[in-house]
Amino acid sequence: MNKLFLFVPAFWLSVTICHGQRFKADDIQKHINFLASDDLEGRGTGTLGEIRAANYIAGLFEESGLQPAGTEGSFFQPFQVMVSVEGNPHQLIGRNVVGFLDNGAEKTIVVGAHYDHLGKGFQGSSLSPDSQNKIHNGADDNASGTTGLIELARFISKNDVKEKHNFLFIAFSGEELGLLGSKHFVNNPTVALNKISSMINMDMIGRLQDDKGIVVSGWGTSPVWGKLIPGIAKKQSMRYTIDSSGVGASDHTSFYLKEIPVVQFFTGSHGDYHKTSDDADKINLPGEVKIINLIADLLVQLDAEPSEPVFVAAGNAHSGSTVSNFKVTLGVMPDYSYTGKGLRIDGVTKARPAEKAGMVAGDVLIKLGGKEIGTIYDYMDMLGKYEKGEQVEAVILRGGDTKVMKVIF
Ligand SMILES: [Zn+2]
Structure with missing residues (x-):
């Protein structure tokens, strides 16, 4: 992810409530260690490492009891990507991983995170010098968000509650090449877009600094975020800053452009961003547990809202790094x-x-x-x-x- 922010003052909230053990640091560590291991070679779009990550995510979706919601009865939604490698264009296949919790409801809440990263530096956008043929593990970007996705899928499926909405969990490919997987999904949706209630995205949630808190983007795309998030953040004693725009450098943008309310969570940029040093040992595990708890609360409260969230075209885009x-x-x-x-x-x-x-x-x-x-x-x-x-x-x-x-x- 890459973005510019318009920050507004953070709110410091001091009430602390402990949440049993909905999410365990050990589980989070296990997922991130695997996804960001050298074995997966940085999960470049269309690479074997990315396919192995896709298999891992699909396996856990299945374990959680989600139904396959890709194409041809599988969890995978493949799509073609053109990538320039050493100056020559090549066609690759990216694949979104899509799992559905069918509660027999009219509307569906989408939860997403991209799982691709920069691979071995041949697909561009590395910030490391001499980046080619070096593994970019992408622990924060975005093994951290993918882990949030896996854990939230398990939580929502196994919580013994039949929600008022269905839930669609999507791990996107091709994000680093320009939001390609989410774009393919919204143009070829496996759940009709007019049945999608809202979209929650996680991109880089592994580096929480307590004094800075979390950045919540898409705030202006629906009044529902301003209604629900302040109370939940207070309960979790989480600081946050808001960015009203629905357009940013991650996959929520693709849904926003289809007029779906979106919200995106991000713990901020850092010196390892898009470098070979974005490794698993630098993840703030208790911080990530806190963020996943916050998003779990948001999903529960969003589901319980008396009416569907209203979409607002939140104009002030700051789109892209350049x-x-x-x-x-x-x-x-x-x-x-x-x-x-x-x-x-x-x-x-x-x-x-x-x-x-x-x-x-x-x-x-x-x-x-x-x-x-x-x-x-x-x-x-x-x-x-x-x-x-x-x-x-x-x-x-x-x-x-x-x-x-x-x-x-
Ligand atoms: Zn990212």
Whole structure:
């Protein structure tokens, strides 16, 4: 995961209530040790290590009594991915792991976490020098969130309560390559999207620092988060900061763009982020137990709400890591999986230059200021050249048509 945050002051809450042993540090350690072991070679999308992680997750979903909800009666939902390795494009198969708790309900709550990571550094986005052919274990990113997913699936399935909702647990592949697994899921859902009540995502929940607490994103995507989370955090004596946007650099974004209320949990970035040193021994186990307890409480209370959460389009996106290098941006969420010419737009942010110019999701930006856009990287290069207030011409493709628009940065 990679992101920029707009922090608001944290709330310090001092009541401590002990929760029996719903989640044990030993279990959490066991999952993280396996997922982040050198054996799995960093779980690069489409690699054998990732397949072995998928088998592990599916095995535990089955043990918890979940039904397979991938394709062809299996827990797996495969999809094709194009990856550039040493400059040459190659096709790989990523696979989401999907398990369903069927309570015979009308609506389903989705819980997700990505389980892929950077593998041996050949798929890009490592921050370690000389990263190729070195294992990136990704203990925090995102063996920690995957572990939360496994444990919450067990808890919800085995708690002897028949909830008012069904639950769909999804371990996403291809996140590090641009949210590809979650995007594939929302475009090929195995539970109809209009039956999905909300989506809870975990990406990097293994490095809790008590003084900083947890970052909760997606707060503005439904009033339900502000209604439920403060009380639960108080009970767990957990500090938190909020980020209202539904658009960020993890898989909740894909659901938000389909107008589903989302919330995402994150313990913050650190010096080992996307490096070969993101290892299991650096995980704060008691901290992670606390976070999983908090999310378990959230699932229980969300299920018990008298009505379904209302979706709110929470506009202020801070999407992606590179935005801070530019004086201007268009306010678009690029489609990282698009391999054609130009920049395909997955979403536009309210009241930003792209929206004001009339761009909509699905448009492909092919020219900006008279210069051709071949790839997303051309677009990023161009942004660096503009100043606030500058006016340029943009050319987009919509359906079969070419449209020219005036963009004011
Ligand atoms: Zn991540």
